[in-house]
Amino acid sequence: xxxxxxxxxxxxxxxxxxxxxxxxxxxxxxxxxxxxxxxxxxxxxxxxxxxxxxxxxxxxxxxxxxxxxxxxxxxxxxxxxxxxxxxxxxxxxxxxxxxxxxxxxxxxxxxxxxxxxxxxxxxxxxxxxxxxxxxxxxxxxxxxxxxxxxxxxxxxxxxxxxxxxxxxxxxxxxxxxxxxxxxxxxxxxxxxxxxxxxxxxxxxxxxxxxxxxxxxxxxxxxxxxxxxxxxxxxxxxxxxxxxxxxxxxxxxxxxxxxxxxxxxxxxxxxxxxxxxxxxxxxxxxxxxxxxxxxxxxxxxxxxxx
Amino acid sequence: xxxxxxxxxxxxxxxxxxxxxxxxxxxxxxxxxxxxxxxxxxxxxxxxxxxxxxxxxxxxxxxxxxxxxxxxxxxxxxxxxxxxxxxxxxxxxxxxxxxxxxxxxxxxxxxxxxxxxxxxxxxxxxxxxxxxxxxxxxxxxxxxxxxxxxxxxxxxxxxxxxxxxxxxxxxxxxxxxxxxxxxxxxxxxxxxxxxxxxxxxxxxxxxxxxxxxxxxxxxxxxxxxxxxxxxxxxxxxxxxxxxxxxxxxxxxxxxxxxxxxxxxxxxxxxxxxxxxxxxxxxxxxxxxxxxxxxxxxxxxxxxxxxxxxxxxxxxxxxxxxxxxxxxxxxxxxxxxxxxxxxxxxxxxxxxxxxxxxxxxxxxxxxxxxxxxxxxxxxxxxxxxxxxxxxxxxxxxxxxxxxxxxxxxxxxxxxxxxxxxxxxxxxxxxxxxxxxxxxxxxxxxxxxxxxxxxxxxxxxxxxxxxxxxxxxxxxxxxxxxxxxxxxxxxxxxxxxxxxxxxxxxxxxxxxxxxxxxxxxxxxxxxxxxxxxxxxxxxxxxxxxxxxxxxxxxxxxxxxxxxxxxxxxxxxxxxxxxxxxxxxxxxxxxxxxxxxxxxxxxxxxxxxxxxxxxxxxxxxxxxxxxxxxx
Numbered sequence: 014x015x016x017x018x019x020x021x022x023x024x025x026x027x028x029x030x031x032x033x034x035x036x037x038x039x040x041x042x043x044x045x046x047x048x049x050x051x052x053x054x055x056x057x058x059x060x061x062x063x064x065x066x067x068x069x070x071x072x073x074x075x076x077x078x079x080x081x082x083x084x085x086x087x088x089x090x091x092x093x094x095x096x097x098x099x100x101x102x103x104x105x106x107x108x109x110x111x112x113x114x115x116x117x118x119x120x121x122x123x124x125x126x127x128x129x130x131x132x133x134x135x136x137x138x139x140x141x142x143x144x145x146x147x148x149x150x151x152x153x154x155x156x157x158x159x160x161x162x163x164x165x166x167x168x169x170x171x172x173x174x175x176x177x178x179x180x181x182x183x184x185x186x187x188x189x190x191x192x193x194x195x196x197x198x199x200x201x202x203x204x205x206x207x208x209x210x211x212x213x214x215x216x217x218x219x220x221x222x223x224x225x226x227x228x229x230x231x232x233x234x235x236x237x238x239x240x241x242x243x244x245x246x247x248x249x250x251x252x253x254x255x256x257x258x259x260x261x262x263x264x265x266x267x268x269x270x271x272x273x274x275x276x277x278x279x280x281x282x283x284x285x286x287x288x289x290x291x292x293x294x295x296x297x298x299x300x301x302x303x304x305x306x307x308x309x310x311x312x313x314x315x316x317x318x
Numbered sequence: 319x320x321x322x323x324x325x326x327x328x329x330x331x332x333x334x335x336x337x338x339x340x341x342x343x344x345x346x347x348x349x350x351x352x353x354x355x356x357x358x359x360x361x362x363x364x365x366x367x368x369x370x371x372x373x374x375x376x377x378x379x380x381x382x383x384x385x386x387x388x389x390x391x392x393x394x395x396x397x398x399x400x401x402x403x404x405x406x407x408x409x410x411x412x413x414x415x416x417x418x419x420x421x422x423x424x425x426x427x428x429x430x431x432x433x434x435x436x437x438x439x440x441x442x443x444x445x446x447x448x449x450x451x452x453x454x455x456x457x458x459x460x461x462x463x464x465x466x467x468x469x470x471x472x473x474x475x476x477x478x479x480x481x482x483x484x485x486x487x488x489x490x491x492x493x494x495x496x497x498x499x500x501x502x503x504x505x506x507x508x509x510x511x512x513x514x515x516x517x518x519x520x521x522x523x524x525x526x527x528x529x530x531x532x533x534x535x536x537x538x539x540x541x542x543x544x545x546x547x548x549x550x551x552x553x554x555x556x557x558x559x560x561x562x563x564x565x566x567x568x569x570x571x572x573x574x575x576x577x578x579x580x581x582x583x584x585x586x587x588x589x590x591x592x593x594x595x596x597x598x599x600x601x602x603x604x605x606x607x608x609x610x611x612x613x614x615x616x617x618x619x620x621x622x623x624x625x626x627x628x629x630x631x632x633x634x635x636x637x638x639x640x641x642x643x644x645x646x647x648x649x650x651x652x653x654x655x656x657x658x659x660x661x662x663x664x665x666x667x668x669x670x671x672x673x674x675x676x677x678x679x680x681x682x683x684x685x686x687x688x689x690x691x692x693x694x695x696x697x698x699x700x701x702x703x704x705x706x707x708x709x710x711x712x713x714x715x716x717x718x719x720x721x722x723x724x725x726x727x728x729x730x731x732x733x734x735x736x737x738x739x740x741x742x743x744x745x746x747x748x749x750x751x752x753x754x755x756x757x758x759x760x761x762x763x764x765x766x767x768x769x770x771x772x773x774x775x776x777x778x779x780x781x782x783x784x785x786x787x788x789x790x791x792x793x794x795x796x797x798x799x800x801x802x803x804x805x806x807x808x809x810x811x812x813x814x815x816x817x818x819x820x821x822x823x824x825x826x827x828x829x830x831x832x833x834x835x836x837x838x839x840x841x842x843x844x845x846x847x848x849x850x851x852x853x854x855x856x857x858x859x860x861x862x863x864x865x866x867x868x869x870x871x872x873x874x875x876x877x878x879x880x881x882x883x884x885x886x887x888x889x890x891x892x893x894x895x896x897x898x899x900x901x902x903x904x905x906x907x908x909x910x911x912x913x914x915x916x917x918x919x920x921x922x923x924x925x926x927x928x929x930x931x932x933x934x935x936x937x938x939x940x941x942x943x944x945x946x
Contacts (some may be wrong), residue, residue: 023759070509071671084456099828134691148831149831150823150832150833150834151830151831151832151833151870152832152833153833153834169869183825183828183830184825184827184828184830185804185825185827186810186811186825186830186832188832211557215559216558218527218558218559219525220526222560222588224525224526224529224588224836225527225529226526229529233528235528240555240558240559241558246555247556247557248556253812253833253868254865254867255823255832255833255867255868257809257810257811258810258868300651
């Protein structure tokens, strides 16, 4: 079974190398994609009808690692009808860790399992029967698929672990399930960056308890130590919460290879001033590599309607 | 024995595989015949070995192996020097709870420490093997021995030694049932030179240790953490770091006395200065607690109540001729309340003086609404009444075909009200003209909520509806049992409870379930929301506080009977009545009781509040005005 995942992973990696700028279907039709350096904040919001989620992603192995252990998934769809316009988007980043190849296997299992279950249990019913909602709750599906991924990783990739940050946008709500130290952030049209997730890292816990300053935490020798990850022991308690979808601005999901390396103002400036989400993602990855690229970098940027 | 569960991204290692261990039968340094592996950790392994210098007897030793991971030769040399210096210090220690050190040496990238073999089990193994928690006596006995050995280390001359790594796997219990410390954190020297994302939480170490401070108070914290794990069976490495305060020992092990719990929690304080100053002091506290529990085994834990019950005096009370089951309304200096005696009463809010009453032909069990000088309310006589607020004179009535137990909602010039006839009625608020009525299939007792030109309400057969302003259905959702609770909306999510024992959160545009929270029993209470916290009650007797975005319980307060009324939020407090007859005032962040007030009968309604006064009706026929 692990060979199967290995193959899957190899394919994933090759794709990301051979095609460094894959054009996900949504961008090419984006009305704002043409001019590059114009402010993007207002451009994506309010003017598009029906409201839809424009997303792009970028990934880099970084400068110090020789292989990629991050995995990503992204899907943006729109359903429009007489009465209802329902954007649906699913965005996942997982940062694997662990000896041999189990880190990359773990992150691949994580994104695949969660994407599979969310589509099966939430998206497919949406297509089948308009106007009635499924029995299960969004938070339960997100939570249960994360726990399922955890079990599979424990079984198929022993010793491997992974972070997981998955954001589901459905209608006017955004539900985020999160384990580890990848992050989901909201960048407002004014350029304020708000971290929506809480790192499950030792140093973050120390910062919360005011035992370390954020500055001390940034250079702490144990800043990479997580206390919660998929595939790493019971019980796993993912953080799941629902936010009202803000109007305008961007959702950013990234691994610590981005937020731990690229300066925050470069991240917000890229999100704000580069109208194409794809180019903005690429610029963020470049920023992280210019800052030394110490780890694998994965980033997904979603323009909110 | 090192039990760090660390998974690391190692750079390709030019030497031999670091995970490779010595095999049984191999001889180390020409002297130690490896017998078996006792344990494996991220830094190396621990072996049981036979010392071949004693050929005629079987002398067992423990050999601890540590792998030097530093890539730089200078750093490697420093690590080896530090290791040898520490080994020399430890070799001089003489205490029955500390194993003797016989030898140490370094071969290539591996350093070895040879020490006394302790025949026994470590506390971690003991925790894992047992199904039931350890007895208080057993824990206290070990705790006192551990305090003794820590005190010995902390008072050594010329330099005190800080153990730095107190945890169950580092404490052995030998054949004589005494404890022995088996690891002196010496492996820490070998932990530099790693990078990349790692997993591994120590769980037992205090916050300040991560700033590099190793003090006797750090050992006291870790001892507290170890004892906490022993008594609760909750492994701190699997919990958020430094979260012991969230796991009171007695919650997991009610057999432990509050006295012992208090000692442990003092040891587990975040700030070193709040813990015991010395291990000796902690030992004395353990002895004092043991003495106290021996003498007075049932000392009650002090309650958090700050104001005694009998100190609360109502500002005024007003007595009707029958029960008050519904909720009062404050409007323009007047408190309006319906009663099961069929009357709607208007009372002066300041002193409770009777203004007027309006008689209907059925019980009034809901909450009146006020709009443009009129009071709107339903009665079990099947009618919606609209009367003038000042004089109590009738303006118009609307007949439904069943008792009205739903409360009216007025929005956009219309009044919306449910009835046991199974219809939601929408009327012109000024004229009483019926604009539409929508068949909901069963009795509507929940109060309709109007939000963004949609009307939300539940029914007794468990349907939840979202209607648009012309009365047609936008979406519906089915709960498993009745929805008597009235909906509330915050940030695009509609919340309500159900008799199926669930609190639901639905996207108010699409009706999609965002989350569900399970009570222990049905709920007919209407939630209120403040600061992203939902407050509600259930017939399991609890008042709940639930985080609205995560669906996690923040706190619960247990009353002495069902909670069928609804809470309100006011001035940092949650006010809620219970069928046990009390009105409770709780701190909204913690659920701690601020005060409670006893009425003469069950409370099934919701309080109303204005200015400094809170108004609540009771089945003892009385309406009470209390100082909020």
